[in-house]
Amino acid sequence: MALVHLPPIATADEICATLATDGCVVVDDLASPAEVERLHADLEPYFQRRATCTGQFFGYHTRRVEALITKSAMVRELATRPVILDVMDRVLGPYCDRYQLNLTQAIRIEPGERAQLIHTDDGLFPFEHREIECMVNCLWAYDRFTAANGGTRLAPGSHRWPLRRETHGEDIVAAEMAPGSVLIYLGSLRHGGGANTTHSPRTGVVVSYCLGWLRQSENQYLTVPPEIARTYEQRLQDLLGYVVHRPNLGWVEGQEPSVLFTKPLTALADGGSLDFLTDAQNEMIRQHYAAAASGQPPAAD
Ligand SMILES: O=C(O)CCC(=O)C(=O)O
Numbered sequence: 193m194a195l196v197h198l199p200p201i202a203t204a205d206e207i208c209a210t211l212a213t214d215g216c217v218v219v220d221d222l223a224s225p226a227e228v229e230r231l232h233a234d235l236e237p238y239f240q241r242r243a244t245c246t247g248q249f250f251g252y253h254t255r256r257v258e259a260l261i262t263k264s265a266m267v268r269e270l271a272t273r274p275v276i277l278d279v280m281d282r283v284l285g286p287y288c289d290r291y292q293l294n295l296t297q298a299i300r301i302e303p304g305e306r307a308q309l310i311h312t313d314d315g316l317f318p319f320e321h322r323e324i325e326c327m328v329n330c331l332w333a334y335d336r337f338t339a340a341n342g343g344t345r346l347a348p349g350s351h352r353w354p355l356r357r358e359t360h361g362e363d364i365v366a367a368e369m370a371p372g373s374v375l376i377y378l379g380s381l382r383h384g385g386g387a388n389t390t391h392s393p394r395t396g397v398v399v400s401y402c403l404g405w406l407r408q409s410e411n412q413y414l415t416v417p418p419e420i421a422r423t424y425e426q427r428l429q430d431l432l433g434y435v436v437h438r439p440n441l442g443w444v445e446g447q448e449p450s451v452l453f454t455k456p457l458t459a460l461a462d463g464g465s466l467d468f469l470t471d472a473q474n475e476m477i478r479q480h481y482a483a484a485a486s487g488q489p490p491a492a493d
């Protein structure tokens with residue numbers, strides 16, 4: 193099964209149609225050459241001083257740079273690109289009140305790195321969730337991706353396979369794409385970084401999104417504390433998690449966490465707690481008390 197490439201003008205509906213069947217898709221040239229240059233200018237200094245990873249999964253000839261939201265204005269722009277968020281609205285939106293950033297990580301696979309174990313990224317969340325999609329990743333090509341330099345290996349369609357089905361060589365395709373293209377793949381899709389048998393590194397920038405009621409892989413509150421997050425646009429603040437996920441997940445002193453953009457935590461100690469319910473929950477509770485007030489027996493639940 194080949195990897196589908198769509199043009200930069202592809203709509204969120206077209207992208208989602210391929211994601212539904214294949215679990216992965218490349219949108220070519222979604223970032224311009226000038227934007228790729230900005231990405232290099234932002235991140236190259238960090239790569240120059242970053243040590244290689246140590247780990248069977250992260251690799252031994254791979255450099256990873258995280259906390260990209262504070263490091264790169266260009267990553268902040270890519271993370272909030274409208275067509276990408278429209279895709280997240282469609283794939284993750286149905287299963288949460290709001291989705292959030294899961295992880296930002298630039299991955300440089302260097303010459304000599306072996307192929308990464310084929311895996312699903314949503315294995316982070318240790319519960320069975322075949323009915324829902326928990327995570328979607330965008331892997332922006334910073335260098336050209338080829339089969340030889342470590343282009344991500346993917347098993348298109350594997351998001352629908354029985355859990356115990358084995359992945360074989362013939363199931364795998366390598367993502368080949370130009371700098372500025374983005375590989376979008378579901379958290380449930382089997383994939384892994386490729387071996388780099390060339391003499392040049394292969395770098396990609398992962399911006400990962402997940403359902404708003406899950407723990408984020410990268411701790412966004414510690415990597416982007418309120419004094420920094422307050423300087424960003426609200427859409428990004430929300431993605432970082434500075435907003436309650438209804439009902440009642442993520443509040444601070446009974447308030448929206450975004451109040452920390454204007455007040456210190458100590459200033460919240462005296463305020464009354466709010467509960468953050470969904471419209472359906474508010475309506476259910478309203479009906480319960482209305483029925484009780486009118487003398488009808490309240491519904492049992
Ligand atoms: O760098 C890549 O191509 C993918 C890496 C990956 O899948 C991971 O680290 O989870």
Ligand SMILES: [Fe+2]
Pocket residue numbers: 311312313383384
């Ligand atoms: Fe992965």
